[in-house]
Amino acid sequence: MKDFRDSAFDAIHHILKNDSRLMVLTNDMGAMGLDSIRKDYPAHVINMGIAEQNLMSVAAGLALTGRVVFVYGIASHMTLRCLEQYRLDACAMNLPVILLGVGSGLAYGADGPTHHAVNDMGAMGSIPGLTLLNPADAFSTSAIVEWAYLQNRPAYIRLDKEVHQPLYEHGSLDCQQGFSILRKGADLVLVSTGMMVHRAIQVADVLESEGIQASVLDVFRLAPFNSEEILDAIQHVPVMVSLEEQAGPGGLGSRLAELVVDYALPVRCHRMMLPEQFFLGTATRERIHDQCGLSLEKICQRVRDLLENLRGGRILSRNGLAVSGAK
Amino acid sequence: MNRDVLEWKAAFLREHIVKTALSAGKGHVAPALSWVEIAVTLFYGGFFTVRPYDPQWERRDRFILSKGHGCLTLYAVLADLGFFDRAELETFVRAGSRLAGHPDPNIPGIEVLSGSLGHGLGIGAGLCLGAQLDHSDWKTYVLLGDGECQEGSIWEAAAFASHHRLANLVAIVDRNHLGATDYTEQVMRLEPFQERWEAFGWEVRTVDGHSFTQLSEAFMCNQLDQHDRPLVILANTIKGKGLGFMEGEAQWHHRLPIGTQADAALKALHHREQELSHLIQE
Numbered sequence A: 001m002k003d004f005r006d007s008a009f010d011a012i013h014h015i016l017k018n019d020s021r022l023m024v025l026t027n028d029m030g031a032m033g034l035d036s037i038r039k040d041y042p043a044h045v046i047n048m049g050i051a052e053q054n055l056m057s058v059a060a061g062l063a064l065t066g067r068v069v070f071v072y073g074i075a076s077h078m079t080l081r082c083l084e085q086y087r088l089d090a091c092a093m094n095l096p097v098i099l100l101g102v103g104s105g106l107a108y109g110a111d112g113p114t115h116h117a118v119n120d121m122g123a124m125g126s127i128p129g130l131t132l133l134n135p136a137d138a139f140s141t142s143a144i145v146e147w148a149y150l151q152n153r154p155a156y157i158r159l160d161k162e163v164h165q166p167l168y169e170h171g172s173l174d175c176q177q178g179f180s181i182l183r184k185g186a187d188l189v190l191v192s193t194g195m196m197v198h199r200a201i202q203v204a205d206v207l208e209s210e211g212i213q214a215s216v217l218d219v220f221r222l223a224p225f226n227s228e229e230i231l232d233a234i235q236h237v238p239v240m241v242s243l244e245e246q247a248g249p250g251g252l253g254s255r256l257a258e259l260v261v262d263y264a265l266p267v268r269c270h271r272m273m274l275p276e277q278f279f280l281g282t283a284t285r286e287r288i289h290d291q292c293g294l295s296l297e298k299i300c301q302r303v304r305d306l307l308e309n310l311r312g313g314r315i316l317s318r319n320g321l322a323v324s325g326a327k
Numbered sequence B: 001m002n003r004d005v006l007e008w009k010a011a012f013l014r015e016h017i018v019k020t021a022l023s024a025g026k027g028h029v030a031p032a033l034s035w036v037e038i039a040v041t042l043f044y045g046g047f048f049t050v051r052p053y054d055p056q057w058e059r060r061d062r063f064i065l066s067k068g069h070g071c072l073t074l075y076a077v078l079a080d081l082g083f084f085d086r087a088e089l090e091t092f093v094r095a096g097s098r099l100a101g102h103p104d105p106n107i108p109g110i111e112v113l114s115g116s117l118g119h120g121l122g123i124g125a126g127l128c129l130g131a132q133l134d135h136s137d138w139k140t141y142v143l144l145g146d147g148e149c150q151e152g153s154i155w156e157a158a159a160f161a162s163h164h165r166l167a168n169l170v171a172i173v174d175r176n177h178l179g180a181t182d183y184t185e186q187v188m189r190l191e192p193f194q195e196r197w198e199a200f201g202w203e204v205r206t207v208d209g210h211s212f213t214q215l216s217e218a219f220m221c222n223q224l225d226q227h228d229r230p231l232v233i234l235a236n237t238i239k240g241k242g243l244g245f246m247e248g249e250a251q252w253h254h255r256l257p258i259g260t261q262a263d264a265a266l267k268a269l270h271h272r273e274q275e276l277s278h279l280i281q282e
Helices: A004-016 A032-040 A052-064 A075-091 A120-125 A138-151 A196-209 A227-234 A252-262 A285-291 A296-311 B003-024 B029-033 B036-044 B068-081 B086-091 B120-133 B152-163 B193-199 B212-223 B259-281
Strands: A022-026 A045-047 A068-074 A097-102 A131-133 A155-159 A179-183 A188-192 A214-219 A221-223 A239-247 A268-274 B062-065 B140-145 B169-175 B203-208 B231-236
Touching (some): A004 A022, A004 A032, A004 A097, A022 A032, A022 A052, A032 A045, A052 A075, A068 A075, A075 A120, A120 A131, A120 A155, A120 A252, A188 A196, A188 A227, A188 A252, A196 A239, A239 A296, A252 A268, A268 A296, B003 B029, B003 B068, B003 B086, B003 B259, B029 B068, B036 B068, B036 B169, B036 B212, B062 B120, B120 B140, B120 B152, B120 B169, B193 B203, B193 B231, B212 B231
Parallel strands (some): A022 A045, A022 A068, A068 A097, A097 A155, A188 A239, B140 B169, B169 B231
Antiparallel strands (some): A179 A214
């Protein structure tokens, strides 16, 4: 099975066959797929060195000469390190500079907080006009890369490092819609993005064996957020649970909570995400998920508690548990 | 253009810069006045190729005002060249005007958004790389502030442009020795400035930034196709040049004269412009 990164580069390689305007810049990061492109199109790949601010400005300058520029690097370095350059030089002028950030969320877990991308969706999602994409498998990655290229505007595509089971078949991803309904169930809806979509499916499987029917949504385009159609998909289910490997405002849970408020939805919205903290030390993905209640077992238990408490009519706290002392 | 005409253009621009800012009650006058001769030499001295009636003409030279706060000079030049109506200068920073306190590409003749310092040289390097890949012969000129050269991104771009031998890139540093509130050498020194640029692999010309002769000679060396690296012109200038009370004084970065001082300033600039206008007519 291909990983996200090779899928992305295969798609770019394919585009280059027909469009010589395409360039790939990197901040000294390597990848097999990139080597392959460099071999066939040496003039179209530039190693910009470890200088991300300049990288973004140069990318904007190249885009001003009519080129579509893909920028590849570690997600945390491609985003917050040079946010100002990307925001003003590329996005404010609506230039086709498309970021490929590898290592979304805690993919680089053991490498420490310098390499975690757990606040990037909020930061990047706040940039006007940016398309924020977060695929959950290799196929959707290549489809998203091709679609982002056709949009000819700024986009940030997050790439997980792990190989995940395929969720989609060729042609089954609707990038214009920005999300997919992977499973339908009447008791609750699990809304997720990126690698956590796989966790959502596992949760739905466990709950189904207990007689609880859960819908599963993969929201792979966080911005622009398709509020209206997501609204249609969630409004007939009494409980909505968001699952994401992201902390703080601006992520999937934030956007769903805004939807609930903006449209006054009669739905119980419960957000499961990372806490706002720096994970120092050897913070492997598995360990942090377990600590933060994002492991399969803990999510299932929290959903059971949530449904139980809702059935009991109890007042719920932020974590879905009944408030102490309240009936 | 002969030197008298260039002198007159400089006086003409200074009058419009100050008039525009005083009328608006806002604007970075001193940072605009320091690069007037640079602008006159570049735009009226035969070095810059552009079509005001076709701002997006593909083969035009590109100019990036990386020190975006110095835009009053550029607006006055663009209006004078015919990119937009001169009367539009009167709308500067007023609600609904295109002419904001920092330039953006909705204004005809403006290539990129600027105002956040340290971006222009990298964008210029990207433009030059694109032109090289296309085998195009247009050049990119980037005006930097000297205080702006405290930004690390400037030196990332300097290293990149040198490494890629971007000979179609010309940077001009408006070396007025002042940042926003203090002297650059007091805040975080730039010297040895020329040696720094040389060490980064640039062709360097240090000139009097108010001398048309020296500026022309410096721009001329980029017109010859014998070099293989980017050129930086370190133009020693005086911040607030043309208004005696403002010259080289730190407090005028974003401050305007008021009352009789403002009236006297405008009168003196108008008088100078008229004097030179009569001289060239004779």
